């Protein structure tokens with residue numbers, strides 16, 4: 318097994334399957350968000366936790382923060398209605414499980430969870446970050462994640478287009494959610510076309526001056542920059558072969574269906590910034606503020622440094638994925654010292 322430990326528990330209050338996966342603690346305690354999702358089978362949730370915690374190890378190592386890779390999953394089955402009572406019971410169960418790990422796993426929010434869920438976990442364990450602001454936390458991590466994506470995008474644009482400016486560039490952004498909408502707002506001067514499966518986002522997007530396309534048009538619409546800000550697995554051998562973009566950079570985790578897609582994209586002259594490099598802003602900022610007790614300016618400066626990491630990765634030989642993995646491996650080799 319590649320992971321240090323994996324805990325699977327059926328919550329005694331909720332009956333919901335809970336998974337905590339700690340991939341690596343070489344650089345420090347394992348950190349990672351709590352994903353709440355419906356899965357056809359709890360084993361799919363386990364699979365998600367294994368994959369995502371491994372990506373967190375690379376994310377922390379490349380970002381240069383003293384933490385390892387972890388993730389937890391609250392795996393709902395298809396039929397159970399998620400009432401507020403069930404949600405609270407599931408998070409109480411998870412809080413107890415996190416407490417039993419005694420600080421070797423630190424939990425934050427991820428897809429499907431937010432600061433209010435973190436407040437439930439905190440009743441059981443201090444090893445929880447991104448609490449609501451009124452409870453002394455930094456709240457949502459979306460803002461700093463978007464700052465990091467924009468830093469990555471500007472740095473990559475310098476390599477690809479010779480300028481950091483996105484003035485006049487066509488940007489297609491998939492997923493007009495908490496991070497995607499903030500990234501879109503930061504693309505001053507660009508022609509921004511957004512897409513979301515949630516059609517209620519269309520009107521707010523239009524009011525902000527953004528174009529709109531349907532989700533099935535995203536990978537068929539020629540653009541300068543594609544920003545995946547929705548779900549993972551969007552770049553497969555099939556979609557990489559028809560994509561018409563010069564640069565792909567966005568926050569969505571695990572964008573490639575498998576590592577070979579990085580080479581296909583490079584062969585087609587498409588620069589892909591590894592998701593674990595571009596999306597580290599949230600974890601860098603929130604852990605910096607809440608665990609390392611940094612001030613806002615210092616923590617944001619660390620997020621902005623994602624731009625220098627992108628510069629390093631794009632200046633190295635080989636694909637950006639190979640370069641980012643090599644950087645992570647180098648830092649993991651030296652460990653905490």
Ligand SMILES: NC(=O)c1ccc[n+]([C@@H]2O[C@H](COP(=O)([O-])OP(=O)(O)OC[C@H]3O[C@@H](n4cnc5c(N)ncnc54)[C@H](O)[C@@H]3O)[C@@H](O)[C@H]2O)c1
Nearest residue numbers: 458459462492494495496513514515547568569570596599
């Ligand atoms: N929030 C963070 O701090 C953070 C940090 C690192 C990585 N990420 C990753 O970034 C991505 C976005 O995160 P978020 O916090 O903005 O989530 P979110 O849930 O607020 O937004 C995601 C949006 O994508 C839309 N969507 C879902 N499936 C889609 C599809 N197939 N096509 C188009 N739109 C679709 C949803 O309707 C939603 O509006 C996720 O993959 C997340 O794991 C987020």
